[in-house]
Amino acid sequence: MSRDTLVSFDGVVKRFGSFVAVQKLDFEIRKGEFLAIMGSSGCGKTTTLRMLAGLEAPTEGVIKLSGKPINDLPTWSRDTPMVWQSLALFPFLNVRENVEFALKMRGVGKAERRRRAEQWLDRMQIAEFAERNISQLSGGQRQRVALARSLVVEPEILLLDEPLSALDAALKVRMQSVLKNLQRETGITFVYVTHSQSEAFSMADRVVIMSRGVIEQIGTPQEIYRTPGTRFVAEFLGSSNIFQGRLVPGDGGGAALDTPLGRFETGADATARLGTTATMTVLDTKTHLAAARPAHARNVLPVRMIGEEFVGATATIYLEAAGGQEIRVQKGHDELSDIPLEIGRELFVYWEPGDAHVISEA
Amino acid sequence: MRRSISLYSLTFSLPLLIWQVLFFVFPLLFLIALSFWTVRNFVMSPDFDPVNWTTMYGRAVFWQAYGTTLALAAAAAALTSILAFPAAYAIAFKLSDTARRWAIFLMVIPFFTSYLVRVYSWQIFLSDNGIINVILGWLGLGPFTMLNTVGATMVGYLTLGFPLVVLLQLFSLIFIDRTLIEAAHNLRCGRLRTVFEVVIPSARTGLVIAALFSFILSFGDFVSPVYLGGGEPTTLSILITDTTKSGQQWPRAAVVALTMIGTLMIVAFGAIKFAYRGKST
Numbered sequence: 001m002s003r004d005t006l007v008s009f010d011g012v013v014k015r016f017g018s019f020v021a022v023q024k025l026d027f028e029i030r031k032g033e034f035l036a037i038m039g040s041s042g043c044g045k046t047t048t049l050r051m052l053a054g055l056e057a058p059t060e061g062v063i064k065l066s067g068k069p070i071n072d073l074p075t076w077s078r079d080t081p082m083v084w085q086s087l088a089l090f091p092f093l094n095v096r097e098n099v100e101f102a103l104k105m106r107g108v109g110k111a112e113r114r115r116r117a118e119q120w121l122d123r124m125q126i127a128e129f130a131e132r133n134i135s136q137l138s139g140g141q142r143q144r145v146a147l148a149r150s151l152v153v154e155p156e157i158l159l160l161d162e163p164l165s166a167l168d169a170a171l172k173v174r175m176q177s178v179l180k181n182l183q184r185e186t187g188i189t190f191v192y193v194t195h196s197q198s199e200a201f202s203m204a205d206r207v208v209i210m211s212r213g214v215i216e217q218i219g220t221p222q223e224i225y226r227t228p229g230t231r232f233v234a235e236f237l238g239s240s241n242i243f244q245g246r247l248v249p250g251d252g253g254g255a256a257l258d259t260p261l262g263r264f265e266t267g268a269d270a271t272a273r274l275g276t277t278a279t280m281t282v283l284d285t286k287t288h289l290a291a292a293r294p295a296h297a298r299n300v301l302p303v304r305m306i307g308e309e310f311v312g313a314t315a316t317i318y319l320e321a322a323g324g325q326e327i328r329v330q331k332g333h334d335e336l337s338d339i340p341l342e343i344g345r346e347l348f349v350y351w352e353p354g355d356a357h358v359i360s361e362a
Numbered sequence: 363m364r365r366s367i368s369l370y371s372l373t374f375s376l377p378l379l380i381w382q383v384l385f386f387v388f389p390l391l392f393l394i395a396l397s398f399w400t401v402r403n404f405v406m407s408p409d410f411d412p413v414n415w416t417t418m419y420g421r422a423v424f425w426q427a428y429g430t431t432l433a434l435a436a437a438a439a440a441l442t443s444i445l446a447f448p449a450a451y452a453i454a455f456k457l458s459d460t461a462r463r464w465a466i467f468l469m470v471i472p473f474f475t476s477y478l479v480r481v482y483s484w485q486i487f488l489s490d491n492g493i494i495n496v497i498l499g500w501l502g503l504g505p506f507t508m509l510n511t512v513g514a515t516m517v518g519y520l521t522l523g524f525p526l527v528v529l530l531q532l533f534s535l536i537f538i539d540r541t542l543i544e545a546a547h548n549l550r551c552g553r554l555r556t557v558f559e560v561v562i563p564s565a566r567t568g569l570v571i572a573a574l575f576s577f578i579l580s581f582g583d584f585v586s587p588v589y590l591g592g593g594e595p596t597t598l599s600i601l602i603t604d605t606t607k608s609g610q611q612w613p614r615a616a617v618v619a620l621t622m623i624g625t626l627m628i629v630a631f632g633a634i635k636f637a638y639r640g641k642s643t
């Protein structure tokens with residue numbers, strides 16, 4: 001455990017009856033970081049957050065906050081405020097009373113309470129709504145009230161459980177920057193649970209990817225994007241072409257992967273794993289498309305075009321290799337201008353060996 | 363869209379309309395008319411004389427009964443609400459779904475038997491030689507006079523209102539958003555404090571309506587003050603029967619009845635207004 005560790009999970013397991021929600025969590029949350037826990041529903045991400053908040057007790061293992069075990073501490077005795085998906089604002093209190101709630105519970109005097117609430121109402125730009133009922137606010141305004149209510153006690157850590165999922169797309173993007181700026185300015189550790197890759201990757205310093213109660217990978221968004229740690233992560237992110245095969249000695253410096261589609265050179269140094277089965281990923285943005293077989297390229301795969309999709313300036317071309325494997329290529333329109341894009345057309349994809357990543361799992 | 367009364371909707375609302383007119387509006391109007399009739403030599407005659415109103419409102423015994431009834435009904439509403447809340451809370455939050463269904467069933471059972479029968483059975487418990495005094499006697503205590511006291515009347519009011527109040531409170535507690543309770547805990551609000559800070563404010567509408575029902579039932583009740591309270595102190599319901607019995611004074615009884623209806627309307631209106639305060643419709 002290093003000095004800048006705020007929270008640590010040590011062999012934490014959570015079972016509900018015979019259902020295992022979380023199995024063997026071992027990870028640390030660093031002081032002042034924005035950590036996103038990401039996964040599809042039922043992966044154990046919310047249970048992990050609720051254990052940290054003290055709303056669920058771990059079945060096994062130890063959770064430490066600032067070095068002290070907090071397993072047996074009820075939620076009202078820890079400083080782990082949470083922002084709920086439903087926001088859980090008190091409908092019988094007005095905006096100001098909602099924000100003052102946590103201070104009142106701590107026995108802060110009336111004048112001081114008001115002063116501190118005022119600060120956060122200003123900061124969240126909701127001061128003009130202070131006397132309004134919650135039902136009179138818009139979705140974005142409620143979001144700000146929920147944040148102010150949790151942050152008014154200036155905690156070390158803030159837990160957020162998919163707080164943006166109810167907002168429309170434009171507001172979501174706006175609130176993402178509000179959250180990110182807030183985290184940067186206050187230095188409060190944010191733990192943000194989401195199923196949305198774009199939310200996690202745009203805000204977080206580090207991302208934890210969970211599946212079926214297990215952590216698949218922890219890393220910065222770039223690390224996870226460029227070098228997915230497991231096949232699951234690569235498939236979950238959906239931004240790479242995935243090949244499976246046997247590692248063999250390559251022509252260049254790295255190993256090559258022997259697949260049913262051919263032999264592909266990789267930049268990976270995998271001497272220790274030669275002869276074993278491995279998974280290789282190539283980002284769809286690093287996979288290039290050509291009308292004729294490129295003479296100089298070392299990894300070439302003949303494909304047939306099956307579809308295309310345009311989002312803004314980017315085009316995604318769907319292709320099919322022999323054996324029905326789907327290959328995706330993502331490019332700007334100008335990069336594709338001299339390629340005849342017709343459904344059913346025979347084309348070639350190629351990539352640099354250095355852009356092929358061999359997943360480290362066995 | 364044009365808002366008009368179609369023949370179709372009229373056909374279906376007609377029975378209710380006729381029922382209301384026949385058994386509510388008409389008797390009420392008759393009661394109002396009756397309160398202005400006069401009685402001479404035990405014979406009522408239609409009239410328009412405010413003498414009944416001035417006579418009844420001029421009597422100290424009327425205002426005494428009015429104050430007593432109001433106080434007893436308010437006390438019953440408060441006591442029933444306070445005693446029922448822990449029961450409703452436990453059923454709503456501490457029981458499994460199956461156990462909760464059983465508890466609701468048990469709360470409905472009292473309605474199977476007549477209220478009068480239940481009040482009579484209390485006499486067997488509360489009388490001087492009743493079950494409670496016999497048991498206390500074995501312990502060398504008592505006997506205590508329990509029957510024909512205000513306390514016994516209150517027991518009767520509880521018998522009348524308790525199951526209904528528990529059910530009404532329960533149904534407002536069940537629908538509280540549980541994440542609000544978690545959120546309060548998460549913001550350092552302890553368990554007991556959460557009941558007062560979050561649970562009661564969230565369930566306010568239901569709790570007020572439940573108390574209102576207890577008030578209404580007790581305010582007009584005749585059985586408990588007579589059979590358990592022994593007719594002392596006089597409540598408005600007792601005053602009505604006394605008035606009709608003494609010299610066929612139905613018009614004066616009508617004055618008491620109309621005063622009761624008016625009072626209940628004011629209380630009900632005030633309570634509902636309070637219950638829904640700050641809520642958008």
